[in-house]
Amino acid sequence: MHLFTPFECRDVTARNRVMVSPMCQYSCEDEDGLATDWHLVHLGSRATGGAGIVMTEATAVEPRGRISPQDLGIWSDEHAEALRPITEYIESQGATSAIQLAHAGRKASAFRPSDGGGPVHGDSGWTPVGPTDEPWPYDEPLETEGLDAEGIEDIEQNFVDAAIRAVDVGFDIIELHAAHGYLLHEFLSPVTNTREDEYGGSFENRTRLVKEIVADVRDVIPEGMPLFVRVSATDWFPDRESWTVEDSTELAGELQSLGVDLVDVSAGAIHPDQQVPSTGPHYQVPYAEQVAESGIPVGTVGAITTPEGADEIIRNGRADLAILGREHLRDPYFAVHAAQELGRDGPVPRQYHRAF
Numbered sequence: 001m002h003l004f005t006p007f008e009c010r011d012v013t014a015r016n017r018v019m020v021s022p023m024c025q026y027s028c029e030d031e032d033g034l035a036t037d038w039h040l041v042h043l044g045s046r047a048t049g050g051a052g053i054v055m056t057e058a059t060a061v062e063p064r065g066r067i068s069p070q071d072l073g074i075w076s077d078e079h080a081e082a083l084r085p086i087t088e089y090i091e092s093q094g095a096t097s098a099i100q101l102a103h104a105g106r107k108a109s110a111f112r113p114s115d116g117g118g119p120v121h122g123d124s125g126w127t128p129v130g131p132t133d134e135p136w137p138y139d140e141p142l143e144t145e146g147l148d149a150e151g152i153e154d155i156e157q158n159f160v161d162a163a164i165r166a167v168d169v170g171f172d173i174i175e176l177h178a179a180h181g182y183l184l185h186e187f188l189s190p191v192t193n194t195r196e197d198e199y200g201g202s203f204e205n206r207t208r209l210v211k212e213i214v215a216d217v218r219d220v221i222p223e224g225m226p227l228f229v230r231v232s233a234t235d236w237f238p239d240r241e242s243w244t245v246e247d248s249t250e251l252a253g254e255l256q257s258l259g260v261d262l263v264d265v266s267a268g269a270i271h272p273d274q275q276v277p278s279t280g281p282h283y284q285v286p287y288a289e290q291v292a293e294s295g296i297p298v299g300t301v302g303a304i305t306t307p308e309g310a311d312e313i314i315r316n317g318r319a320d321l322a323i324l325g326r327e328h329l330r331d332p333y334f335a336v337h338a339a340q341e342l343g344r345d346g347p348v349p350r351q352y353h354r355a356f
Helices: 037-048 077-092 149-168 183-188 208-220 245-257 285-294 307-315 326-330 334-342 350-355
Strands: 007-009 012-014 018-020 053-060 096-102 173-178 227-232 262-266 298-301 321-324
Touching (some): 037 053, 077 096, 149 173, 173 183, 173 208, 183 208, 208 227, 245 262, 245 285, 262 285, 307 334, 321 326
């Protein structure tokens, strides 16, 4: 097996094992969450560029679930229809389309990085929600609402409705975002989840929301449609009770029994005080290897920048997908160039044959 071995999962076959990581574009206009020409060109060019799986940025399942006012959403049929041209174009290029369904939780209502980051107060912002009313620790925190039982039920329904819309507009794969300090990760981690009800305390309780959403989404999408979950394998909090690689491995096994097909393994971002280790090439691959001990297929992300490095990960069985983010920003045609360097047949568009 190598980087250009097709990836078969349920009824979907991706042409290779290169996946475009979900990356926020902060490019919706008028704070409406609708996909624009930017999203079509951004995602479409990576499909033309040879990637096997092209995944959208974190796509909010409700307006409060956006990280920034310019984030992509899928909380209505109008939002879904705005995404249809993207799925159609990705398919036309021979790639597999995927969408990451997300809720930002207490990290919502933030200025996009190009506008300086930090909380959006006033009329342009909104009240974030989380496992408790403890806000993200900005210098001037936003008032945050702790979800009650009814609020949790609404969140679960929002994920289900978003999944149904994603199927309707032609996405091939759905991923649930349970990483990077956003809402589902906030429920998983004891750093942020101090609830004392059935959704807090024990490992079983803290993982309940993720597992309920997984089960509900699996019930409403086609049996042949793959379902992924992205996790932060560790909180990077070695000196206090936190979410660990061992927790992620245990959860991964439970998710597989609920119908999850692959765990997309990232790390960190639950709290600004995290202690990030060295971030050299492939620094998160060992986390993916450990999560894979549960028996579930895994994808790995983080500082994968070369064809040889991505191929090594797959060839040596360290992960099933090589997920590239920033390198795809630098080179939309990474997969075409990788195929050339590795001596494989690459999916060069006929319009570009003269250049290759």
